[in-house]
Each structure stands twice: as structure tokens, then as C-alpha cells.
Amino acid sequence: MVRDFCLIWDFPAGDFRFRFVFLLLVGIACSFTGFAQKINDDYRLQIKRASSPIIIDGKVEEKAWKDAEVASDFYMILPMDTSYSQVDTDVMMTYDDERLYLLVINYHAVPGPYYVESLRRDFSFGKNDNFLLFMDTFDDQTNGFSFGANAAGAQWDGIMYEGGKVDLSWDNKWVSKVRNYDDRWVFEAAIPFKSIRYKKGIKEWGINFSRLDLKTTEKSSWAPVPRQFPSASLAYTGILVWDEAPPEAGMNVSIIPYVMGGSVKNHEGGTPTDYQNRVGVDAKIAVSSSLNLDLTVNPDFSQVEVDRQITNLDRFELFFPERRQFFLENGDLFANFGYETIRPFFSRRIGLNAPIQFGARLSGKINRDWRIGAMNMQTGLVEETATPAQNFTVMSAQRRVGQRSNIAAIFVNKTNVGQMPARNGTDTAPLTQYNRNIGLEYNLASSNNLWTGKALFLKSFSPNQSGESMVHAANLRYSSGNLTWEWKHEYVSPRYTAEVGYVPRNGYYRINPSAAYLFFPKSKKILRHGPTVNTSLFYNMDREQTDNITELGYTVRFRSQSNLTAKYTYNRILLQQAFDPTNFSGDTLAAFTDHTWSAVGMEYVSKPQSLFTYTVSSQYGGYFAQGERFNLAGELGYRFQPYVGLSMTGNYNQIDLPEPWGNTRFWLVGPRVDVTFTNTLFFTAFAQYNEQIDNINLNTRFQWRFKPASDLYLVFTDNYLPAPFYVKNRTLALKFTYWWTL
Structure with a gap:
């Protein structure tokens, strides 16, 4: 497949550097097509059905744990990656018809208390004694899930993408318990099969375990990982060998309704208090064990923490990441197309100045080689700002090439629909304005992760558009234990527009080499x-x-x-x-x-x-x-x-x-x-x-997670003018959400 691709690619018109880097990327990919065996293929952990019921209590008492195979003899990643870890860790896994179970015994190497920040979910990795599980449930060394805990019991969960990155904004239903002893801390967890996605019928998953012990400043893993890479790198996972194919999750439908009440008072504008009462619902429907349909009606994101302000001395628009849960699962299919400053799609453009009425999103894997994503969102008309109702459509497809590389395509469409009030507030006028983007990119990831890179091409379309409206860019990166270097090239034409993207600068060529030793x-x-x-x-x-x-x-x-x-x-x-x-x-x-x-x-x-x-x-x-x-x-x-x-x-x-x-x-x-x-x-x-910007912002948030993934929030936000000190605006919101699995 890779060699065929090398022959049929048709280059976009443009700078010769793009062609050179692209050919180099594909040449490297072609050279790795013969390496079919995983690097850590010899590291295998057998998992078999539980021989007894399991209670999640942090105690090693059940017969199922005595019968389970143990993964031990971890390898050190830091400070050096040339020896076994000095900190002992034992891991066991088992399962039943509904859940995957994990038990970890984290022994102390030196006496003294553990180090943690807090009990907050999705803690900072480097500031906590912790254990993490990384699962390549599709056996593609690219996508997966991560679960873990720190030594005080705070949970960690995230969705994995691009072979080793973890998006911690993703939350799902699972339970765990940490129990501390004088010489160890024990982490026990149960992860429902309905909470994850995996390829149906396969009996081998990529898997690795990571341990950070701050007393010894040692990071280690079960399957060895070179020190220049994160322990989350899916290229270096071992193999979880099932005694039989993982059970099918069966009917997997989650309904997540919410009720929100609150008030908004604009003191600066002198308007009356706006009392808000909203009801909405999200739904997650598993089309298959690896393909998911997300639906939302009248969504509300009042519980999302406000953005951290920064001093802005930049000439261009600043970027703030997406925090809304609906857009996160398989979000890399949409959001990671392009580069940091060349994004044809940026989900925060949706609902920025207008309420989202409803939306649907289909995303996931349809087989070993193909991932797809399709999204449609509808926002409402806002008469006060003369903002029309708008429809947003995004479609993406990703085809694996070789062992870890892929080709991806994207289509983004924003269309004004219906009519909107004219600027004088009396007349209406039909709207046909739209902005569209199409794109194609090739992502390189060698089997050992030493070589990574990307080559992309984008084209935009708008009414009455004149002049060239395209982007092409490429980069190639090499990371060894001592040396890291990268070459990057970008071209963004003056007329290129991505109204649903993030492209703060137009009309330039960029050359960006870098190196470190x-x-x-x-x-x-x-x-x-x-x-x-x-x-x-x-x-x-x-x-x-x-x-x-x-x-x-x-x-x-x-x-x-x-x-x-x-x-x-x-x-x-x-x-x-x-x-x-x-x-x-x-x-x-x-x-x-x-x-x-x-x-x-x-x-x-x-x-x-x-x-x-x-x-x-x-x-x-x-x-x-x-x-x-x-x-x-x-x-x-x-x-x-x-x-x-x-x-x-x-x-x-x-x-x-x-x-x-x-x-x-x-x-x-x-x-x-x-x-x-x-x-x-x-x-x-x-x-x-x-x-x-002459502003004081105050944000307080209370959260009670009364059941897994079900929450009660109370959020209070104020903005003040510093001098003379008075309130600009004030928002109060009380929100209740419940995750109901059918």
C-alpha cells in the first residue's frame, strides 16, 4: 500500500521544498514497511477470565488475583534507560462479561511519604507519585485509552491519539480505589467495556504500564521505552494476550441529560437580570465496538472553567484550547489536521457567539486501517448582534499506511442559513454566504518513532473568491537519545480563509529548522x-x-x-x-x-x-x-x-x-x-x-461527582472594573448532569 502510494501521489503546485520534504517523508515510510513485528512483541501478558467475583477495595484478597499472571520487572526510563527499575511494581489484569479489571502493587523503594498535588482528577503527571495504564485497543499503535491514579487515589483518564498523546479532557465511567500501606500503595480499578472502544474479535491489544516515583525520581515501564519518548508511546507497547476475544459490550447507549438554572446580570449595560432555565441532553450510541455516535440537543457548557488570561503582546490572534466534552472523543480526527497555526477546523468557532441548537458526531474506526469522522452542528440566530443561524459540517477520513503512518482527508463547511435581521433591525435579507475547506495530509511515524513528520495541502472556497487560496506545508523530525532535529516549511496564500479554523496569519512563506543535543x-x-x-x-x-x-x-x-x-x-x-x-x-x-x-x-x-x-x-x-x-x-x-x-x-x-x-x-x-x-x-x-485589559475576573466552581461521570456543579463568575471598583457583569449557574447507561 505504501509503495503504491509513493507512485500515485500528485503534488500540488507550489514551492519545491514541499515536494522535497514530502518525497523524503514517503521514502522513509517505504523503508519501514518491511518491519511488521512490533518492537516490544516479546513482552506479553496473558489475561484470562476472572475465576471469582472482584470487589474494588484496594485489597488483594480475591482468588481471581491469585490466579492472574503478574507483570513485573519494570525497566527504568529516567534517569537512565539502560537497566531495570529499582522500584518494584506488580501488575495483574483480568475480566468478566462487563468489565476489565486492573490491580497494581506499587512498592516503596525508600521510606517516606508519597508525593501528590491533590485528589483532583487528571492530575499533573510530573507532580504526583502515580501509575498509568496505556491501552492500544485497536492494535494500530496510534489510538487508545489511558487510565491511572496517583498515590492518594485521584483518577486519571484520557483518550490517546497520534501514537502517544493523551487528551485528559475526555472523561468516562469507571471506578477505582487506592489503599496505602507502610511499604506499598495498591491501585485497583474496574473499567466497563462500554466505556472504551476496541476492535471486535481481536485477541491481542497493545499495552504498557508506567510508574513515576518521586522519592527516587524514577520513571519506569513494563515494556521498555527509550528515554527520549514519553512512557505513553504506543510504538513501544507490549501485548495483552486474551484467552478469548474480549466480550462484546452489547447494547451500549448512554443518555446524559442536564438541567441548568442561573442568572446573568450586565451591570455595565444596565440591562435587567436575565434568568436562565435550560434543559438539554447528550447521547452516546455505540454503532459498533469501535465506532461511536454522539448526539446533543440544546447543550450547555456553563460548568467549563473560564480560560486563563495571558498578557497579549502578539500581533496575531491567540489560541485557547477546546474544553467542551462533546467535541473531545476522537477529536484528533477533526482538530489535529494541520499545524498549531494552520488549523482548517477549530471547534471553538462553533457556538462562540450563538447558541448551539443541536448536533451529531460519528467517529471511530470501521476496520483495522480506516478511521472516519463526520460532524454536523446547528447554531441559532442572534438578533442582538445580527448573527444568522449557521450550519457547520465537518467530514474526515484517515487511512493507515504501513505500520504507523496514515493519509487523512478533511472537508469543512460553514453555511449561513435562513434569514437574519438587517443591521437597521427592520429589513431581512436572504443569506447564501459560505466558507469551505478541503484538505489532504500524510502523517509519518516510523515503527520505532525516531522519524515523524507531516505533509499537507489545503484549499478554501468562498463566494466571489479571487486569487490563490491554498496552503501547503511539510515537516520532518528525527529524535534519538541525544540528537533531535526538525525541518519545517509552510506556505499560506493571501486569499486562504478558514472561518471555522485557526489560521492567524496569511500571505507568507515560513522556514523553521531546529535542533537540540x-x-x-x-x-x-x-x-x-x-x-x-x-x-x-x-x-x-x-x-x-x-x-x-x-x-x-x-x-x-x-x-x-x-x-x-x-x-x-x-x-x-x-x-x-x-x-x-x-x-x-x-x-x-x-x-x-x-x-x-x-x-x-x-x-x-x-x-x-x-x-x-x-x-x-x-x-x-x-x-x-x-x-x-x-x-x-x-x-x-x-x-x-x-x-x-x-x-x-x-x-x-x-x-x-x-x-x-x-x-x-x-x-x-x-x-x-x-x-x-x-x-x-x-x-x-x-x-x-x-x-x-483593565479587568478583574473571579471564578468559583463547586463540583460533586455523586456517581461516576454524573455531577452537580455550582459556578459563580464575576468581572470587575479595577478603578473605580465596580461589577461589570455577574453570572451564576447551577447545573445537574446524570450519566444513564442503558
């Missing part, structure tokens, strides 16, 4: 250190350079897991349009003015084992218009583990420019408190004072 000394203090270099060169349509951003750095990682980084940055910017360098004053620099400066900076991240943790970074140097900029940022944290976490983030900018700007100084400060009464009862409160 790591030394691993025989030292009791330093784990690794080495230099990095990254250059980003932008050119306009006449091939004239407009941006040169070059960064040289040196990073030292200590065995305590703390980090120290020093860097030097060179900037040369030829502005293509007028720009306010403070994003605050309203005064702008003229387009086509040339600006050059350099800056130096340092960052230190403290070791995660301490109850008191901190991060501090600083940067000083030039700025636009021969000015100067000083930045100081950091975060302080203290935890009363495992129940209370306190933190304070701060960001200070001092910008000195000629008139009319003069000296500009602004703070962004954000205190936060996290209280986890239990692993099902949470309270969070944080404030954000943003001097740049």
Missing part, C-alpha cells in the same frame, strides 16, 4: 544538559524576508527533576500592517517599518517533590521602535497534601518606548485555591487581575 553525564546532580537552536524565517509573496526569530538556548535538568534554562533571542520584524506594540494604548507603528532587537532570558522550575514549589522566568532586551522590554513571570505554590493547593501566578511587563507610548507597565496576577475534600468533591476559586 543532550549530554547525559555520570553525575549525581545533573541528569542531562545541552544546547538548542530554533530559527523561524518568514517571507512575503515577493520572497522578501519579513521576520527572523532565532533562539539559542541551553537547558540543564537535574536529577531532582528541577530545570534551568538560559536563552538568547534575536528578532527582526518588518511589519506588514500597523501594530500597537503595547496592545494597550491604541497608538500604532506604521506598516512596513523595520525593527530589530535582541533579548536574553532565564527560567528555573523547582523540584516537584517539595510542598513549596515555584517557577520563575525573566527576559530583558530590546523591543519595537528601539525600545526596551523587561518581563518577569512566575508561579508560587504550596500544598497541604492531598486536600488543599494554593498558588499564585504573576506576570509583569515593563515596556519603554518613544512617544507617543512612553513607559508602559502592567501586571497580570492570578491567585488560586484548590480544595479536594475527596476524590469526588471539589472546590476551586481563582481571580485574575489583568491590567492590560
Whole structure:
């Protein structure tokens, strides 16, 4: 299949660098087609049906566990990947008709308490003693699921994509228990087959187990993983061998209704309080064991935590990730097409300024080689802002090529439907405006994960569109134990538009090479250190350079897991349009003015084992218009583990420019408190004072998970004008959700 593909691909018109990188990508893929056997094929764990009922209580008492095969003798990943782990871990698995069971005994290597942040779900991996399970349930080394817990019992679950990334926004129904002893902590879990997706009939799943022990600063895994890769890398999974094919989940339908009541008061606008009462429902229907249909009617996302504000000194739109649960399962089929700044689809465009009325999403695998995704969402008309009703359609297909690579295609359509009020509020006019995107990309992932890359082509269509409206881009990355290098090329034409995507910049060519080299000394203090270099060169349509951003750095990682980084940055910017360098004053620099400066900076991240943790970074140097900029940022944290976490983030900018700007100084400060009464009862409160936009935001959220995946939320949000201090707007929401499985 790969070799046929190598012969039939028809290149898009464009820069020769795209063709060169693409041919190199496919050539590497072709060279790996003969490697059919998995790297860790010899690591096999037999799983057989449970010989007795199992109670999830963290006790190793059931006969089923005495009869189960044990996975032990873990390999060290960090600080070195050349020996067995010094921390012992035993893992057992079994199953019945409805659930997959997991039991883990995490022995202590040295005495002393465990380290955790809190009891909050989906904890930060590097700040907690934890155990994680990674399952390649499709046996494709690309997609799967992750489950785990920290030593205090906080759960971790996520959906896996791109061979080793985990999206922790995905939540599902499962139960677990952690019990602590003097010499070990035991993690026991039951995962319903209805909560995961898997290929029907296969008797071998990819699987690996990961352990992080902060007392010894050791990360380990059952099947060995090279230290340059995360333990989640599906290319290095062993094999879970079933005594018979996993049971079919049977009828797998989940109904998730919600009831929400609340109020919105706009004090700034002087409007009456808007009392809101909403009812809606989501449904999850398993079309097959690996293909899922999601439905939603009148969805509400009031429980989603507000975005963290940042100081914005950028010339282009900022990116904030999707947090809404409906868009997350198999979200990579839609959202990961393209690059960080070239996304033909970005789900946060849907429902941004208009309510979602209903939607449907079909996604998953239809066989070993094919994954598909189809989404349709309908939003309502908003008369106050003259926003029409809109329909969004996204379709995606992904075909595996070779062992871990794939070809993917996407179609995105946004259409205004019906009629909308004219701007004067009296007349109506029919609307036919639309924006469409089609795209094709090839994703490379070698069998050993040393080589990765991508080549993509996009084309947009809109009414009365003139001029070229396309994108082509490619990258190739090599990651060994010591050396990492990457070549990346992008071209975005001036007329390319992605109204349902995220493409903040148009009309440029970009060349972006980078490299890093790591030394691993025989030292009791330093784990690794080495230099990095990254250059980003932008050119306009006449091939004239407009941006040169070059960064040289040196990073030292200590065995305590703390980090120290020093860097030097060179900037040369030829502005293509007028720009306010403070994003605050309203005064702008003229387009086509040339600006050059350099800056130096340092960052230190403290070791995660301490109850008191901190991060501090600083940067000083030039700025636009021969000015100067000083930045100081950091975060302080203290935890009363495992129940209370306190933190304070701060960001200070001092910008000195000629008139009319003069000296500009602004703070962004954000205190936060996290209280986890239990692993099902949470309270969070944080404030954000943003001097740049003259706003204070206060957000508090109470969550009670009274049953798995069923919640009660109470959310309170305020925005204030700092001086004179008064409320701009206030929102209160009480939401109840219940996950009902048929």
C-alpha cells in the first residue's frame, strides 16, 4: 500500500521544498514497511477470565488475583534507560462479561511519604507519585485509552491519539480505589467495556504500564521505552494476550441529560437580570465496538472553567484550547489536521457567539486501517448582534499506511442559513454566504518513532473568491537519545480563509529548522544538559524576508527533576500592517517599518517533590521602535497534601518606548485555591487581575461527582472594573448532569 502510494501521489503546485520534504517523508515510510513485528512483541501478558467475583477495595484478597499472571520487572526510563527499575511494581489484569479489571502493587523503594498535588482528577503527571495504564485497543499503535491514579487515589483518564498523546479532557465511567500501606500503595480499578472502544474479535491489544516515583525520581515501564519518548508511546507497547476475544459490550447507549438554572446580570449595560432555565441532553450510541455516535440537543457548557488570561503582546490572534466534552472523543480526527497555526477546523468557532441548537458526531474506526469522522452542528440566530443561524459540517477520513503512518482527508463547511435581521433591525435579507475547506495530509511515524513528520495541502472556497487560496506545508523530525532535529516549511496564500479554523496569519512563506543535543553525564546532580537552536524565517509573496526569530538556548535538568534554562533571542520584524506594540494604548507603528532587537532570558522550575514549589522566568532586551522590554513571570505554590493547593501566578511587563507610548507597565496576577475534600468533591476559586485589559475576573466552581461521570456543579463568575471598583457583569449557574447507561 505504501509503495503504491509513493507512485500515485500528485503534488500540488507550489514551492519545491514541499515536494522535497514530502518525497523524503514517503521514502522513509517505504523503508519501514518491511518491519511488521512490533518492537516490544516479546513482552506479553496473558489475561484470562476472572475465576471469582472482584470487589474494588484496594485489597488483594480475591482468588481471581491469585490466579492472574503478574507483570513485573519494570525497566527504568529516567534517569537512565539502560537497566531495570529499582522500584518494584506488580501488575495483574483480568475480566468478566462487563468489565476489565486492573490491580497494581506499587512498592516503596525508600521510606517516606508519597508525593501528590491533590485528589483532583487528571492530575499533573510530573507532580504526583502515580501509575498509568496505556491501552492500544485497536492494535494500530496510534489510538487508545489511558487510565491511572496517583498515590492518594485521584483518577486519571484520557483518550490517546497520534501514537502517544493523551487528551485528559475526555472523561468516562469507571471506578477505582487506592489503599496505602507502610511499604506499598495498591491501585485497583474496574473499567466497563462500554466505556472504551476496541476492535471486535481481536485477541491481542497493545499495552504498557508506567510508574513515576518521586522519592527516587524514577520513571519506569513494563515494556521498555527509550528515554527520549514519553512512557505513553504506543510504538513501544507490549501485548495483552486474551484467552478469548474480549466480550462484546452489547447494547451500549448512554443518555446524559442536564438541567441548568442561573442568572446573568450586565451591570455595565444596565440591562435587567436575565434568568436562565435550560434543559438539554447528550447521547452516546455505540454503532459498533469501535465506532461511536454522539448526539446533543440544546447543550450547555456553563460548568467549563473560564480560560486563563495571558498578557497579549502578539500581533496575531491567540489560541485557547477546546474544553467542551462533546467535541473531545476522537477529536484528533477533526482538530489535529494541520499545524498549531494552520488549523482548517477549530471547534471553538462553533457556538462562540450563538447558541448551539443541536448536533451529531460519528467517529471511530470501521476496520483495522480506516478511521472516519463526520460532524454536523446547528447554531441559532442572534438578533442582538445580527448573527444568522449557521450550519457547520465537518467530514474526515484517515487511512493507515504501513505500520504507523496514515493519509487523512478533511472537508469543512460553514453555511449561513435562513434569514437574519438587517443591521437597521427592520429589513431581512436572504443569506447564501459560505466558507469551505478541503484538505489532504500524510502523517509519518516510523515503527520505532525516531522519524515523524507531516505533509499537507489545503484549499478554501468562498463566494466571489479571487486569487490563490491554498496552503501547503511539510515537516520532518528525527529524535534519538541525544540528537533531535526538525525541518519545517509552510506556505499560506493571501486569499486562504478558514472561518471555522485557526489560521492567524496569511500571505507568507515560513522556514523553521531546529535542533537540540543532550549530554547525559555520570553525575549525581545533573541528569542531562545541552544546547538548542530554533530559527523561524518568514517571507512575503515577493520572497522578501519579513521576520527572523532565532533562539539559542541551553537547558540543564537535574536529577531532582528541577530545570534551568538560559536563552538568547534575536528578532527582526518588518511589519506588514500597523501594530500597537503595547496592545494597550491604541497608538500604532506604521506598516512596513523595520525593527530589530535582541533579548536574553532565564527560567528555573523547582523540584516537584517539595510542598513549596515555584517557577520563575525573566527576559530583558530590546523591543519595537528601539525600545526596551523587561518581563518577569512566575508561579508560587504550596500544598497541604492531598486536600488543599494554593498558588499564585504573576506576570509583569515593563515596556519603554518613544512617544507617543512612553513607559508602559502592567501586571497580570492570578491567585488560586484548590480544595479536594475527596476524590469526588471539589472546590476551586481563582481571580485574575489583568491590567492590560483593565479587568478583574473571579471564578468559583463547586463540583460533586455523586456517581461516576454524573455531577452537580455550582459556578459563580464575576468581572470587575479595577478603578473605580465596580461589577461589570455577574453570572451564576447551577447545573445537574446524570450519566444513564442503558
